[in-house]
Amino acid sequence: MGSLFDLPEESPATPPAPAADQPLAARMRPRTLEQFVGQTHLLGPSSALRTAIQSGEPHSMILYGPPGTGKTTLARMLAEYADAAFEELSAVEAGRQQVREVMERARERRRSGRHTIFFLDEIHRFNKAQQDALLPAVEEGLVVLVGATTENPYFEVNSALISRAQVYELQELTAEDIAGLLRRALDEVGASVSDEVIEFISSRSAGDARSSLNALELALDTAQRTGQPVTLADAEDAMQRKALRYDKAGDQHYDYISAFIKSVRGSDPDAGLYYLAAMIEGGEDPRYIARRIIVLASEDVGNADPQALPIAVAAAQAVEHVGLPECTYALSQATIYLAMAPKSNVAGTAFGRARAEIRDNGAKIPPTALRTAAYPAAKKLGRGIGYDYPHDHPGHINDQEHLPEGREHLRFFDPGEAEPELRERLKRIRDARGRD
Numbered sequence: 001m002g003s004l005f006d007l008p009e010e011s012p013a014t015p016p017a018p019a020a021d022q023p024l025a026a027r028m029r030p031r032t033l034e035q036f037v038g039q040t041h042l043l044g045p046s047s048a049l050r051t052a053i054q055s056g057e058p059h060s061m062i063l064y065g066p067p068g069t070g071k072t073t074l075a076r077m078l079a080e081y082a083d084a085a086f087e088e089l090s091a092v093e094a095g096r097q098q099v100r101e102v103m104e105r106a107r108e109r110r111r112s113g114r115h116t117i118f119f120l121d122e123i124h125r126f127n128k129a130q131q132d133a134l135l136p137a138v139e140e141g142l143v144v145l146v147g148a149t150t151e152n153p154y155f156e157v158n159s160a161l162i163s164r165a166q167v168y169e170l171q172e173l174t175a176e177d178i179a180g181l182l183r184r185a186l187d188e189v190g191a192s193v194s195d196e197v198i199e200f201i202s203s204r205s206a207g208d209a210r211s212s213l214n215a216l217e218l219a220l221d222t223a224q225r226t227g228q229p230v231t232l233a234d235a236e237d238a239m240q241r242k243a244l245r246y247d248k249a250g251d252q253h254y255d256y257i258s259a260f261i262k263s264v265r266g267s268d269p270d271a272g273l274y275y276l277a278a279m280i281e282g283g284e285d286p287r288y289i290a291r292r293i294i295v296l297a298s299e300d301v302g303n304a305d306p307q308a309l310p311i312a313v314a315a316a317q318a319v320e321h322v323g324l325p326e327c328t329y330a331l332s333q334a335t336i337y338l339a340m341a342p343k344s345n346v347a348g349t350a351f352g353r354a355r356a357e358i359r360d361n362g363a364k365i366p367p368t369a370l371r372t373a374a375y376p377a378a379k380k381l382g383r384g385i386g387y388d389y390p391h392d393h394p395g396h397i398n399d400q401e402h403l404p405e406g407r408e409h410l411r412f413f414d415p416g417e418a419e420p421e422l423r424e425r426l427k428r429i430r431d432a433r434g435r436d
């Protein structure tokens with residue numbers, strides 16, 4: 001995928017044919033609908049997407065789907081068929097300045113009657129303000145925006161943008177689709193491999209055309225060096241080598257977040273920072289990390305340090321407002337704070353006990369004195385009668401029974417040793433109320 005640094009000064013009418021030294025996946029990128037495989041649910045004969053491409057009248061859209069399934073390819077085709085200029089940025093790297101430059105070039109082009117397709121990869125990586133800044137250009141038709149995302153856009157893209165764009169969901173390619181692409185690529189480069197190798201790569205590629213073409217290319221390189229035909233072992237090795245990268249959608253994504261959470265829970269700031277950096281460098285969405293940090297704050301620190309939750313929520317807000325790369329300060333601060341904070345899992349265990357009681361015995365009706373007295377006939381039903389206002393008592397504590405009849409014995413909250421003040425206070429309250 002090109003970065004903004006590859007952008008030509010003036011985008012040509014049609015994207016240039018890929019040079020021979022480009023990766024096989026780039027050389028094999030379809031330039032016509034006939035070469036594009038799969039996604040038939042989106043590209044039926046009179047579908048909106050096919051019509052938009054073929055008629056050369058593209059509209060703004062969000063392409064949502066797993067990696068290597070054709071999002072960039074479709075965007076390029078939209079430009080190619082419409083004879084529009086193609087501008088490409090990645091929301092991971094680009095800032096306001098780059099977006100402004102794209103818009104300026106689009107304005108320039110519009111004067112000579114030429115349209116611009118603005119392909120914004122990983123659009124969900126822009127924060128709310130950055131996404132909002134795109135609205136006017138979309139609204140006035142200065143560019144046709146094609147956003148690509150691997151994350152559910154209904155959660156990750158501003159609703160204002162979604163409502164101005166069509167959302168199309170791409171699916172993983174099937175193993176047969178991928179096998180077909182591999183065969184076509186072999187034809188193109190004048191090489192051959194056994195059916196077994198093709199089947200191996202296509203069945204292991206999780207529907208990702210790019211990664212399977214990369215694996216085939218690596219395996220062909222190895223075989224060329226040894227002068228032997230490609231073996232299954234070469235293919236396996238090639239698949240593994242490409243899997244070494246941090247894989248945002250796969251197991252590593254879960255391994256790293258899991259190790260991160262366990263390190264912070266284990267009061268190990270260094271390991272926490274290590275996994276945080278691994279995720280950020282691997283292209284993980286900082287908002288995903290922030291959400292996990294919020295959970296961690298209550299699950300593992302809780303009221304042992306009640307500042308933990310506000311700090312985690314503030315870090316998530318900072319991520320939202322600031323975006324990468326500066327939001328890493330907030331993530332790092334929250335990671336260190338949570339790792340160093342005293343730990344308690346009482347919030348989770350106490351709620352777990354309460355939930356088990358409800359699940360086992362059902363929810364009983366609250367005592368009449370606690371039920372709402374706010375509607376006219378309530379008093380007649382005795383609701384609220386007998387309610388004793390705690391503030392009328394010394395220490396603002398009375399002995400009113402709050403639990404339902406028959407369940408008065410229930411106790412869920414058992415402050416941990418990390419919450420000595422709460423333990424002390426709870427004892428005083430229970431004494432004053434005459435409870436154990």
Ligand SMILES: Nc1ncnc2c1ncn2[C@@H]1O[C@H](COP(=O)(O)OP(=O)(O)OP(=O)(O)O)[C@@H](O)[C@H]1O
Pocket residue numbers: 001024025026027028029030035036037038039066067068069070071072073074121148150173181209210213
């Ligand atoms: N549906 C498809 N038909 C034919 N080739 C495809 C298809 N999808 C992907 N490819 C091949 O995979 C390469 C990468 O595809 P593309 O860049 O369109 O993926 P993408 O969905 O944008 O992925 P990412 O989310 O990783 O950016 C293309 O250059 C092409 O060779």
